[in-house]
Amino acid sequence: MQVPYETDISTFVERLVAHELPGGRGLEAWSSLLRAHATLLRQLETDLERETGLALADFDVLAQLANGGGELRMTELADRALISRSGMTRRVARLVIEGLVRRSSSGTDARGVVVALTDAGVARLSETAPVHARGVAKLFVARLDDKELAALRSALDKVTLDCSFG
Amino acid sequence: MQVPYETDISTFVERLVAHELPGGRGLEAWSSLLRAHATLLRQLETDLERETGLALADFDVLAQLANGGGELRMTELADRALISRSGMTRRVARLVIEGLVRRSSSGTDARGVVVALTDAGVARLSETAPVHARGVAKLFVARLDDKELAALRSALDKVTLDCSFG
DNA sequence: CCCGTATACTTGCGACTGCAAATACCTTGC
DNA sequence: GCAAGGTATTTGCAGTCGCAAGTATACGGG
Numbered sequence: 001m002q003v004p005y006e007t008d009i010s011t012f013v014e015r016l017v018a019h020e021l022p023g024g025r026g027l028e029a030w031s032s033l034l035r036a037h038a039t040l041l042r043q044l045e046t047d048l049e050r051e052t053g054l055a056l057a058d059f060d061v062l063a064q065l066a067n068g069g070g071e072l073r074m075t076e077l078a079d080r081a082l083i084s085r086s087g088m089t090r091r092v093a094r095l096v097i098e099g100l101v102r103r104s105s106s107g108t109d110a111r112g113v114v115v116a117l118t119d120a121g122v123a124r125l126s127e128t129a130p131v132h133a134r135g136v137a138k139l140f141v142a143r144l145d146d147k148e149l150a151a152l153r154s155a156l157d158k159v160t161l162d163c164s165f166g
Numbered sequence: 167m168q169v170p171y172e173t174d175i176s177t178f179v180e181r182l183v184a185h186e187l188p189g190g191r192g193l194e195a196w197s198s199l200l201r202a203h204a205t206l207l208r209q210l211e212t213d214l215e216r217e218t219g220l221a222l223a224d225f226d227v228l229a230q231l232a233n234g235g236g237e238l239r240m241t242e243l244a245d246r247a248l249i250s251r252s253g254m255t256r257r258v259a260r261l262v263i264e265g266l267v268r269r270s271s272s273g274t275d276a277r278g279v280v281v282a283l284t285d286a287g288v289a290r291l292s293e294t295a296p297v298h299a300r301g302v303a304k305l306f307v308a309r310l311d312d313k314e315l316a317a318l319r320s321a322l323d324k325v326t327l328d329c330s331f332g
Numbered sequence: 333c334c335c336g337t338a339t340a341c342t343t344g345c346g347a348c349t350g351c352a353a354a355t356a357c358c359t360t361g362c
Numbered sequence: 363g364c365a366a367g368g369t370a371t372t373t374g375c376a377g378t379c380g381c382a383a384g385t386a387t388a389c390g391g392g
Contacts, residue, residue, distance in 0.1 A: 009288060013232045013295050020299035026307030029315040032322035037203045038248040038328040042264045057378090074341060082204040084380050089342055091378095111340040111387045122175060129179050133186035141192030143324045149195040151317040156198035158309045161205040165380075223348090240371060250350050255350090255372055277357045277370040332351060 044135045052128045057081075061091055062100060062117065062125040071116035073106065082166035100124050105152060183291045210301045223247075225298060227257055228266060228283065228291040237282035239272065252330035266290050 011045065014024065021027060045056040064080040065072055072080070078088035092115050095101040100121035106112030135157070180190065185192060211222040217301040218225075230246045231238055238246070244254035258281050266287035271277030283291070310318065 009232045009236045010234075013229070013291060016295045017299040020296055020303045021270060021307060025312075026302070026310065026315050029264060029307055029310075029319040029322070030302055032319045032326065033199075033203060034248065036326045037199060039329055040325060041329055042331070043329060059266065063179070068176075070175045075339090078219040078273050082200065085341065086343080086381080087379055093342095106340095109340075109388075113341065117175065123310050125179060126182060126331045129182045130186055133183040136192070136196055137186045140196055141231060141325065144192065144195075144321055146191075148317070148321045148324075151314070152321045153195040153198045155310055155314045155318045156195070156202040158314075159201045159306050160198065160304065161209055163205055163209055165208070241369090251371065252373080253349060259372095272370095275358075275370075279371065284351080 028113050040139055043139060044132065047135050048128065048132050054111050054124065054128050056132075057083075057091060058095060058098075058100070059125075061088075061095060061115075061131075062121055063129065065101070065115065065117045065121070066125055071114050074113050074115060077115055079164055087165075095121070207303055209305060210298065213301050214294065214298050217297050218296050220290065222298075223249075223257060224261060224264075224266070225291075225294050227254075227261060227281075228287055229295065229298075231267070231283045231287070232291055237280050240279050242280065243281055245330055246258065253331075261287070 015025075017024060019064055034141070041056070046057060048054060048056050050156070060081050061077065068076070074088055075085060077092070078085045081088065081091075083091075092101060092103065094152070096103060100118060102116050102118050104114050104116065106114050183190060183193075206224070214222050214225060215219060226247050230243055233248070234242070240254055240258070241251060243258070245252045247254065247257075249257075249284065258267060259317065262269055265284060266281050268284050268287075270280050270282065272280050307315070
């Protein structure tokens with residue numbers, strides 16, 4: 001491709017992008033989404049780990065199981081936690097070793113595995129959920145009013161895809 | 167912690183969380199943020215890789231460099247790309263091997279490294295930027311009107327932290 | 333009843349990540 | 363002009379990830 005060296009690279013790329021996104025429309029919002037997500041998750045992760053010793057990824061599995069009534073299938077769990085099935089296989093394996101979760105085979109489908117919270121898992125979740133909730137409250141919810149939260153949710157749901165992992 | 171087995175686990179955890187987030191306020195918005203981010207990035211990543219052979223992470227480095235006028239220091243690059251400095255060291259190393267980027271020492275600070283786009287890097291960015299922009303346009307911008315984009319940006323900027331990596 | 337295909341999950345693999353420690357250089361105070 | 367402490371970057375390491383392929387089970391048509 002012919003590159004016009006006489007102009008600034010930044011404005012050159014801007015022109016290329018403008019063909020798809022006139023005036024760079026929506027680009028600041030997109031970039032804000034990336035930044036907010038990255039910085040918030042980073043902070044929540046380190047806070048939770050420091051205060052409770054539990055990794056956010058592991059907390060998420062426990063929380064999803066609780067939301068699911070205490071037990072879920074592997075695929076369902078992976079979908080809810082937004083990671084791949086193979087990733088969930090290993091996460092669950094780690095949690096089983098820690099005794100926070102139990103695996104049993106599904107009664108109706110011998111291919112299936114049901115993952116359930118153990119008593120220790122429920123206890124661990126009980127300790128950690130308030131800490132994480134406090135983090136989300138302080139860093140996210142407290143900085144926004146009801147209107148902003150509703151707008152955020154509405155807009156984000158419009159751009160959410162329903163693709164799963166392999 | 168004493169766990170009331172007689173009640174549902176889901177409502178039990180809900181009660182624990184309600185102490186920090188009355189009524190679970192903002193929790194749907196938070197979950198929407200996580201879902202939107204995960205699904206969008208997954209799709210954009212696979213689309214870009216399939217159509218251009220470039221990983222989104224590598225594209226991001228090239229784009230940040232272009233935005234920075236063609237060259238940036240490692241730390242600045244890592245901050246903009248929202249990853250750790252050590253991660254950026256390795257990404258840049260890969261891009262140097264591919265010939266898309268060049269490393270040179272800063273004139274004024276012998277500790278510093280300046281990363282710059284090569285001609286090949288500019289060319290690669292020119293091929294890939296429209297593809298990525300089209301993806302962002304189709305999956306994100308097109309689904310929202312100007313008001314929603316502005317609200318999204320405003321709300322997300324309010325919750326963005328300014329922490330860096332180690 | 334059995335074959336072909338679809339689904340549920342796991343494993344081999346290669347690649348990427350961040351943290352902490354190490355290295356190299358700058359800067360300030362004295 | 364040099365020691366002490368700060369900054370920029372890289373490397374050792376251990377952990378995690380997703381993809382593709384593999385295993386095991388379910389199911390539908392002949």
